Amino acid sequence: MENQEPRRRPNVVIVPGPFQGHISPMLDLGTVLHSKGFGVIFAHTVFNAPDPSNHPDFIFLPLPDNLADHQILPGDIIALVTILNKNCEEPLKKGLSEIMNRLETENQVVCIIYDMLMYFCESVAKDLKLCCMIFRPSSASAGLAYLSLSRLQAEGYIPPKGSALDDLVPGLPLLRFKDIPTADMGTLQDAIELTVNICNTRTSSAIICNTVHHLEPEEIVQFQHIYPLQYFPIGPLHILAPTSSSSLLEPDTDCLTWLDNQAPRSVIYVSIGSLAILQKEELAEMAWGLASSNQPFLWVVRSDAVPESEWADLIPEGFLETVGERGCIVKWAPQKDVLEHNAVGGFWSHCGWNSTLESISAGVPMICWPCFSDQKVNSRYLSHVWKVGLELDHKLERGVIKESIRRLMVDNEGEKIRVRANDLKQKMKISVSEGGLSYASLNNLVDFILSF
Numbered sequence: 001m002e003n004q005e006p007r008r009r010p011n012v013v014i015v016p017g018p019f020q021g022h023i024s025p026m027l028d029l030g031t032v033l034h035s036k037g038f039g040v041i042f043a044h045t046v047f048n049a050p051d052p053s054n055h056p057d058f059i060f061l062p063l064p065d066n067l068a069d070h071q072i073l074p075g076d077i078i079a080l081v082t083i084l085n086k087n088c089e090e091p092l093k094k095g096l097s098e099i100m101n102r103l104e105t106e107n108q109v110v111c112i113i114y115d116m117l118m119y120f121c122e123s124v125a126k127d128l129k130l131c132c133m134i135f136r137p138s139s140a141s142a143g144l145a146y147l148s149l150s151r152l153q154a155e156g157y158i159p160p161k162g163s164a165l166d167d168l169v170p171g172l173p174l175l176r177f178k179d180i181p182t183a184d185m186g187t188l189q190d191a192i193e194l195t196v197n198i199c200n201t202r203t204s205s206a207i208i209c210n211t212v213h214h215l216e217p218e219e220i221v222q223f224q225h226i227y228p229l230q231y232f233p234i235g236p237l238h239i240l241a242p243t244s245s246s247s248l249l250e251p252d253t254d255c256l257t258w259l260d261n262q263a264p265r266s267v268i269y270v271s272i273g274s275l276a277i278l279q280k281e282e283l284a285e286m287a288w289g290l291a292s293s294n295q296p297f298l299w300v301v302r303s304d305a306v307p308e309s310e311w312a313d314l315i316p317e318g319f320l321e322t323v324g325e326r327g328c329i330v331k332w333a334p335q336k337d338v339l340e341h342n343a344v345g346g347f348w349s350h351c352g353w354n355s356t357l358e359s360i361s362a363g364v365p366m367i368c369w370p371c372f373s374d375q376k377v378n379s380r381y382l383s384h385v386w387k388v389g390l391e392l393d394h395k396l397e398r399g400v401i402k403e404s405i406r407r408l409m410v411d412n413e414g415e416k417i418r419v420r421a422n423d424l425k426q427k428m429k430i431s432v433s434e435g436g437l438s439y440a441s442l443n444n445l446v447d448f449i450l451s452f
Contacts, residue, residue, distance in 0.1 A: 289401025
């Protein structure tokens with residue numbers, strides 16, 4: 001028998017930002033690229049490290065981040081990102097060099113794909129003579145909003161005056177000033193400085209974006225005009241990599257059994273993501289709004305949702321007795337499975353981009369309550385552009401919550417929204433199928449990486 005040539009499996013290095021909304025799509029990206037014949041080296045911070053056992057085919061490279069406890073408190077993400085970009089450059093260069101020295105020639109590293117937050121990777125790629133690409137886990141429309149911050153500040157529009165919050169933004173006619181992602185987690189100047197860094201492509205060869213052409217065709221064209229690099233919109237990645245597990249928190253799968261006993265499209269699913277922090281009074285308003293809506297609900301209440309509070313103390317007294325079997329409360333849920341469940345008819349969400357794509361892909365309309373960052377942009381598009389969501393544009397108050405849930409789940413208005421949501425769901429399926437734009441863009445990305 002003739003000796004066979006060893007199979008060539010070039011490696012790509014993937015460096016995610018250390019938050020759930022950034023790690024999930026980059027694990028999905030790694031899964032997709034591995035299915036296309038690439039080896040995957042997943043370089044991640046020790047902070048919020050993913051579970052390697054969920055992806056046994058990857059090489060995991062933990063990066064010592066040297067974070068002190070006071071640097072990982074919720075609420076100051078901008079400062080945390082800045083520190084990580086200083087602390088992780090040398091560990092990545094050292095760790096990656098050691099791996100590259102062990103790899104066979106046919107399996108060498110061909111590029112680094114790094115999250116836009118981890119911009120230090122461009123310097124490492126340059127030192128190691130590797131090509132690099134930027135991964136943007138948010139929408140093109142959010143990217144345009146971030147790009148506008150410096151201009152809007154220079155023109156005197158931001159910070160906006162209170163009366164101007166509902167005015168449309170010059171140059172971004174679909175957004176109001178209240179939708180612009182500014183200083184939610186730091187000062188305005190902090191936000192602008194971070195934006196300058198994440199929007200600087202430096203020597204990167206391409207931008208990969210977890211978005212879908214039919215959702216934001218004009219914004220994608222604008223984005224490509226601003227960045228004359230190769231651009232690959234390949235979303236939604238969670239459909240292309242449906243088997244990968246990426247949750248940093250342990251989901252409670254018992255809620256799926258509870259959903260099995262509910263009527264079709266009757267349940268409102270409530271989750272405000274992995275980072276948002278609430279006041280105990282806000283949590284109480286959510287609880288009693290859900291109770292008075294008379295709709296079955298699945299409610300995610302994270303153990304750290306209210307700082308310095310015990311989980312058992314977060315639920316208002318008398319609430320569980322009031323709702324009985326109509327409600328199911330968990331600390332974390334298997335969200336993709338929940339949204340695909342026949343019993344779920346609506347999603348009250350913080351409008352993170354992953355949640356937005358997952359909900360649209362499942363045809364589930366939304367109640368939009370954004371908390372910070374690009375979530376405000378996503379909420380605006382969901383409610384006023386794609387019209388598959390209702391904007392909860394108020395301080396949390398039980399009466400407003402009850403009304404919003406009834407509008408979405410019971411009233412004729414909700415039926416019309418549901419029809420539009422199902423239409424977008426079908427377009428999502430077409431996009432990732434053979435002949436679809438995301439399908440083609442992914443194949444172009446594979447060819448581009450192989451060209452290195």
